[in-house]
Amino acid sequence: MPGTATGLSAGPRTSEAALIDRARRRDEAALREIMQANNRRLYRLARGILRSDSEAEDVVQETYVRAFTHLEGFLGESALSTWLSRIAINEALGRARRRKPQVELGSLPEATLEAQIIRFPLSSAATDPEKSMAQREIQRVVEHAVDELPDAYRMVFIARVMEGMSMEETAELLGIKPETVKTRLHRARTLLREHVEKKIGPVVMDAFPFAGRRCERLTEAVLRRLGIGA
Helix, strand or coil: CCCCCCCCCCCCHHHHHHHHHHHHCCCHHHHHHHHHHHHHHHHHHHHHHHCCHHHHHHHHHHHHHHHHHCHHHCCCCCCHHHHHHHHHHHHHHHHHHHHCCCCCCCCCCCCCCCCCCCCCCCCCCCCCHHHHHHHHHHHHHHHHHHHCCCHHHHHHHHHHHHCCCCHHHHHHHHCCCHHHHHHHHHHHHHHHHHHHHHHHHHHHCCCCCCCHHHHHHHHHHHHHHCCCCC
């Protein structure tokens, strides 16, 4: 499914090499496969720095344009997903520094085909609008809490928790020690818990709604069983 995978590391590296070779020849199917496998990760990493949906999408597109144009320079010393992630982080950091000079996540190595950006919609819950509304509100609280984390903690949290990257992968991606990843992740979780606990109380009051269509369905079902009404 587009946008649900986090990289190409699940398969053998030989398969990745073959895919990259096809991409170098501008094979459309290979390019699409690479984008679909990495869209979500790149979007989340970029958004973690910029805290803007539209700017994050711009960064993802620019990342692919740069990467696909310079695939000859990819030597396979790391996974393709890691290389793409570094390009995305560098691009996002550049944008962030232009508008907010104090942003600094550490120095990462600098690593353009038209790239299709896949949207990242909320999960559909159209059959239960009341529940959907509560879920969206809870999601909004959590997203805001993540956005409020200090830059360094936010990036570690996104990489380790939201993208499921290992301690070593996260350390390599962000240019820090594994021990630093562990410390920052612990602090990020503590800050998130404190923030969410302050905000979630009023929200959870509506977390299990029973109104609208659900209420109507139950009412009609009871009336039918009682032989009342049509």
